[in-house]
Amino acid sequence: xxxxxxxxxxxxxxxxxxxxxxxxxxxxxxxxxxxxxxxxxxxxxxxxxxxxxxxxxxxxxxxxxxxxxxxxxxxxxxxxxxxxxxxxxxxxxxx
Numbered sequence: 001x002x003x004x005x006x007x008x009x010x011x012x013x014x015x016x017x018x019x020x021x022x023x024x025x026x027x028x029x030x031x032x033x034x035x036x037x038x039x040x041x042x043x044x045x046x047x048x049x050x051x052x053x054x055x056x057x058x059x060x061x062x063x064x065x066x067x068x069x070x071x072x073x074x075x076x077x078x079x080x081x082x083x084x085x086x087x088x089x090x091x092x093x094x095x
Contacts, residue, residue, distance in 0.1 A: 029047075029048070029051065031045040031047055031048045032045055044072075052074070053074070054074065058074060058075075058076070059074070059075040060073065060074060060075065061073045061074075061075050061078060
């Protein structure tokens with residue numbers, strides 16, 4: 001009986017991984033280091049660009065937290081997220 005429960009739990013975890021948070025490879029990476037140029041520019045390592053689908057011409061948002069550091073987010077990914085939130089909240093004028 002216990003083996004059946006463990007198997008069922010594992011199947012549910014696998015389903016969640018596949019549908020909610022698919023992970024084909026490791027999810028945390030250290031890409032090395034970059035040097036800030038005279039104009040404040042950095043080069044994003046090739047492997048990072050490949051994993052995150054960053055192409056020439058993409059717009060990245062630079063977010064910052066004094067305690068946690070700087071983060072780069074693809075603007076189109078954040079825009080898509082905001083669009084889904086607005087769609088799910090409905091139009092307040094319809095109420």
